[in-house]
Amino acid sequence: xxxVMQNPRHLVRxxxxxARLRCSPMKGHSHVYWxxxxxxxxxxxxVYLQKENIIDESGMPKERFSAEFPKEGPSILRxxxxxxxxxxxxxxxxxxxxxxxxxYFGPGTRLTxx
Amino acid sequence: xxxxxxxPSTLSVQxxxxxxxxxxxxxxxxxxxxxxxxELGKRPQLIIDIRSNxxxxxxxxxxxxxxxxxxxxxxHITETQPEDSAVxxxxxxxxxxxxxxxxGTGTLLAVQP
Numbered sequence: 001x002x003x004v005m006q007n008p009r010h011l012v013r014x015x016x017x018x019a020r021l022r023c024s025p026m027k028g029h030s031h032v033y034w035x036x037x038x039x040x041x042x043x044x045x046x047v048y049l050q051k052e053n054i055i056d057e058s059g060m061p062k063e064r065f066s067a068e069f070p071k072e073g074p075s076i077l078r079x080x081x082x083x084x085x086x087x088x089x090x091x092x093x094x095x096x097x098x099x100x101x102x103x104y105f106g107p108g109t110r111l112t113x114x
Numbered sequence: 115x116x117x118x119x120x121x122p123s124t125l126s127v128q129x130x131x132x133x134x135x136x137x138x139x140x141x142x143x144x145x146x147x148x149x150x151x152x153e154l155g156k157r158p159q160l161i162i163d164i165r166s167n168x169x170x171x172x173x174x175x176x177x178x179x180x181x182x183x184x185x186x187x188x189x190h191i192t193e194t195q196p197e198d199s200a201v202x203x204x205x206x207x208x209x210x211x212x213x214x215x216x217x218g219t220g221t222l223l224a225v226q227p
Contacts, residue, residue: 035215042203048214095213101165101207101213102160103160104160105158108157
């Protein structure tokens with residue numbers, strides 16, 4: 001049973017470009033969470049999605065950030081007009097249907113903004 | 115708002131000794147408390163968790179205790195080994211519309227051979 005998949009693993013963008021991060025949940029999981037980890041800090045919740053629905057986006061910055069989880073395909077975290085402060089590791093996690101408590105994390109995407 | 119505090123930020127022990135990491139949470143409605151281990155450059159890995167209807171849970175060398183009244187929970191690692199060296203994060207969440215995890219700031223555990 002494949003775990004949570006994320007790609008790309010490393011992404012370099014210049015200031016002002018767009019970054020697209022993808023997450024495929026574990027097989028059978030329908031809940032996806034995105035977290036951001038700044039260098040040498042803890043993980044901060046960003047957004048919680050189910051298929052075609054954003055359930056909780058209380059941790060998302062108000063501008064430039066958006067997320068989706070379409071009926072088909074991976075969940076996507078999109079950052080427009082990236083700035084240096086967006087440099088971080090972005091992790092997604094998935095949990096089973098029914099709102100199971102356990103969240104299993106993907107390997108993360110390390111975004112570097114130059 | 116919701117907050118989780120974690121102590122200590124760094125912990126160095128000799129191989130074979132025990133290690134204890136403590137967390138406190140602010141939201142009394144929190145009812146799920148996982149612990150994650152994160153090695154350098156790797157994903158957080160769920161190592162043990164506890165729900166609010168239980169006071170203690172053990173899995174081999176790892177145990178977690180929960181004190182709901184005081185709103186704190188602890189991770190205990192016995193007979194530490196060098197491969198236990200990593201950053202450990204506690205977290206808290208509450209069932210409801212969202213199960214988002216609120217993480218502590220992490221503890222860097224170094225086990226000296």
